Amino acid sequence: MSASITVVGLGSGDPDRLTLGSLKRLQEAEERYVRTKDHPVVTWLEKTGVAFQSFDEVYEAKDDFPSVYEEIAVRLLDRAKEGTEGNSIVYAVPGHPMVAEATVKLLRERCPQEGIALTIIGGESFLDEAFVQLGFDPIEGFQLLDSSAISGERIDPQQHLLIGQVYDQLTASEVKLGLMDVYPDDYPVTVGHALGVEGQEEIHRVPLFELDRVQGYGNLSLVYVPASDNEALRIRSFQRLHEIVTILRSPGGCPWDREQTHESIRKNLIEETYEVLETIDDDDPDHMREELGDLLLQIMLHSQMEEELGTFTVYDVIRELNEKLLYRHPHVFGSLSAEDAEAALNNWEAMKAEEKRRKGIEPEKLSALSGVPRDLPALMKAYKLQKKAAKAGFDWEGIEGVWDKLQEEIAELKEAVQEQHDASVQELELGDVLFSVVNAARFIGADPEQALSRTISKFVRRFHYVEQRLSEQGKTTGESTLAEMDELWEEAKQNEQI
Template identity: 75%
Template sequence: MGAVITVVGLGSGDPDKLTLGSLKRLQDAEERYVRTKDHPVVQWLEETGVAFTSFDDVYEANDDFPSVYEEITRHLISLAGSAPDGREILYAVPGHPMVAEATVKLLKERCPEAGISLEIIGGESFLDAAFIALGFDPIEGFQLLDASSLTEADVDSRRHTLIGQVYDVFTASDVKLSLMESYPDDYPIIVGHALGVQGAEQVLRVPLYELDRVEGYGNLSLVYVPASSDDQLRIRSFERLHEIVAILRSPGGCPWDREQTHQSLRKNLIEEAYEVLETIDEDDPDHMREELGDLLLQVMLHAQMEEESGMFTAYDVIQTLNEKLLYRHPHVFGDKSAKDAEAALGNWEAMKAEEKRRKGIDPEQLSALSGVPRDLPALMKAYKLQKKAAKVGFDWDSMDGIWAKVEEEISEFKTAVENGLDAGEQTLELGDLLFSVVNAARRIGADPEEALSMTNAKFVRRFSYVEEQLREAGKRPEDATLKEMDILWDQAKELERAAKGYKNR
C-alpha cells in the first residue's frame, strides 16, 4: 500500500475561499507541512489551532529557487518512504497545486518511482483572482510566464500576459529589462499584490520603466501586461517578418515582389551575401546588422514562394536547420565529446555521412569531390576541390612540387600569349596558372578568396590616395602620367607601412 503524500492548495490568500473539503483535510491531518508560512491562509489556520511545519528554513539555506524545490521534494519523499503503510503526509502549498508550483511538478515525477501515492486537492489559483481583479477574459488570448526564466522570446504582445513569481524588486527589474526588448519604456503595466485577499489587495498601474520602483513585492505579487493589437510591438519577432513577406507576395501586396521567382532572385541572393562579407571586412556592426537583414529577406522570399506552392514553409526551414544542428553536434546535445575544434569537425563530418546513409546514399560510393556547390565563385571552388582531393592523398609531398607547378604554368601561359594562340587557349592557360596558385595558398593555410579580397581592398585604398593627391593638385588620373601616379602609389604604400610600424626596406 505505502505512504501517501496529499497536496492541498491553500488558495490565493483569502481564508473564506477555502473549500470545506480542503479545510477538513487540513484540520484532520496528523502530519502537516507547508512550503512557506508567508501566506494569509496559513496564518489564519494556525490561529485556529491548525499547526504546520514549514520549509522556510530551506529557503534561507539555499542560494536559488531550484535548489529549494529540490530539497523540499527530497525531504517529503524521504518522510513518506520511512512512514508506515497508509500514513498520510499532508503538504500545503499556496494557490492551486497545479499552477506554477514547482515542488508539485517534481513530486508528480518522482513519487511513482519511489512507490509513493500522491493525491492532489485543488484550491483557488491566483489566476482566478487575477481574472476578476484585472478584468480580462483569458479566451481572448492569454499566457502565464515565470519571472525567473522570462526572456524576450516568451512574450507575445497580442496576448494578455501574467508574470508570476515576482518575489522582489530584483526580480521585477529583470522582468522590466526583458519586457523593454519588446515594449516602449512607458508602456502601461499593472502590478497586483495579494489579489483576492480582502484588505490586502493592491492593483497598481505604472509605466514599464517604473516596474522595479513599486513597493510591496512578495509571494502574492504578479505583473500583468495588457494585450495590444499594435503591430509595432511585434517588430522584433520572426512571426511578424513572416507575415510582412506573405503580405508583400499577396494579391494586394507589392507588384514587384509578386513577380519574382527563384530564378529572378538568384543573383540578389548572391549579391546580398557579398554585401554581408563587405561589412565583415569593414568591421562595421551597424552596417552588418542591416545587410544581414537584407540577406534574411532573400531567404524569406524563397521560402514564401514554396509556401505558396504548398511545398514547405519558413518554419519547415527552421525545423530542418534545428534538427541538423542538434544531430551534427553530438558533443553538445548528445553523448559524444570533442576536446577541440578538430574533434568537433570530425563529429560533424561523421554525422553528415550518417545522414547520407539514412537517405540511402553510400558515402563510400560518392566521388571524393562531391559536396562542392556547382555555382561557387571559381577561386573558392578551386580551393575546396583541392582540399577534398588532398584528403584522399592527391597532393604534392612538399611545397617544392607546388612551386615547380606554378612556374610551369607561368611558362605555359606566357608561351600561349607570345605565340598568339586563340583567346580560348590563352584563357585555359590562365586558369591553370590560377589553379596552381590556389594550391600554393592552400598549402600555407591561406584562403585564396580572402587573400585576393584583402589585396583588392589594398588596391582601392592606394588608388584612392592617388586620386586624392591628384585632385589636390588640380588634376584627374587621366591628366597625369603613369610616372606621376607611380610616385603617389609608392607614397601610399609607405604611409601604410609606417602606420603598421614597418621599417623602410
C-alpha cells in the same frame, strides 16, 4: 500502494475561498506539511488548531529555488515511504497545486516511480483573482511566465502577460530589464500584491521603468502587462516578418513581389550575400545589420514561394536547421567531447556522414570531391576541391612541389601567349596558373579568396589616392602620364607604410 501523498491547494490567500472539502482534508490529516507558512490561509488555519510542519528552513539552507524544490520533494517522498499503513501525508501549497508549483510537478513525476499514490485537490489560484481584479478575459489570449523566464523571444505583446514569482525588488528589476527588450520604458504595467486578500491587497499601476521602485513585493506578488496591437511592439518579432512577407506575396500585396520566382530573384540572393561580406570586410556593424536583413528577406521570399505551393514553410527551414545543429554538435548537446576546434570539426564531419547513411547514401562510395557547391566562385571552389583531394592523399609532399608546378604552368602560359595559340587555349593555361596559385595559398594557410579581396581593397585604396592627388593638381587620370601616376602610386605605398 500503501504510501500516499495528498496535495491541497490553499487558494490565493483569502480563508473564505478555501473549499469545505479542502478544509476537512486538512483538519483530518494526521501529518501535515506546508511549503511555506508565509501565506494568510496558513496563519488562519493554525489559529483554528490546524498545525503544520513547514519547509521554510529549506529556503534558508539552499542557494537557489530549484534546489529548494528538489529537497522538499525528496523529504516528502521519503516520509511517505516511512509512514504507517494507511497514513496519508497532506502537503499544502499556496494557490492551485497545478499552477506555478514546482514541487508538485516533481511529485507527479516521481510518485508513480516510487509506488506512492498521489492525490491533488485544487484551490483558487492567483490567476482567478487576477482575471477579476485586473479586468481581462483570458480567452483574448494571455501568457503566464515565471519571473526567471522573461526574455524578448518568449513574449508576444499581442497577448496579456502575467508574471508570477516576483518575490522582491531585485526580481522585479530583472523582470523590468527583460520587458524592456520588447516594451518602451513608459509602457503601463500593473503590480498586484496579495490580490483578493482583505486588508493586504495592493494594486499599483506604474510605467515600466518604475517597476522595481514599487514597495511590498513578496510571495503573493505578480506583474501584469496588458496586451497591445501597437505595430512598434511587434516589429522585432520573426512572426511579424513572416506576416509581412506573406502579405507582400498575396493577391492584395505588392505587384512586383507577387510576380517573382526562384529564378527571377536568384541573382538577388548572390548580390545580398556579397553585400554582407562587404560589411564584414569593412568592420561596419551598423551597415551589417541592414545587409543581414536584406539577406534574410531573400530567404523569406524563397521560403514563402514554397509555402504557397504547400511544400514547406520558413518554420520548416528553421526546424531542419535546429535539428541539424543539435545532431552535428554531439560534443555540446550529446555525450561526446571535443577539446579543440579540430575535434569539433571531426565530430561535425562524422555526423554529416551518418546523416547521409540515414538517407540511403553511402559516403564511402561517393567521390572524394563531392559536396562542393557547383556555383561557388571559382577561386573558392578551387580551394575547397584541393582541400578534399589533399584529404584523400592526392597532394604535394611539400611546398617545393607547388613552386615547381607554378613555374611550369607560368611557362606554359607564356608559350601559349607568345605563339599566339587560340584564345581558349590561353584561357585554359591561365586557369592552370591560378589553380597552382591556389595550391600555394593552401600550403601557407591562406584563404585565396580573402587574400585576393585584400589585394583588391589595397589597389582601390591606392588608386583613389592617385586620383585625389591628381585632382589637387587640377588634373584627371586621362590628362596624366603613366609616369606621373606611377610616382603618386609609390607615394601612396609610402604613406601606407607610415
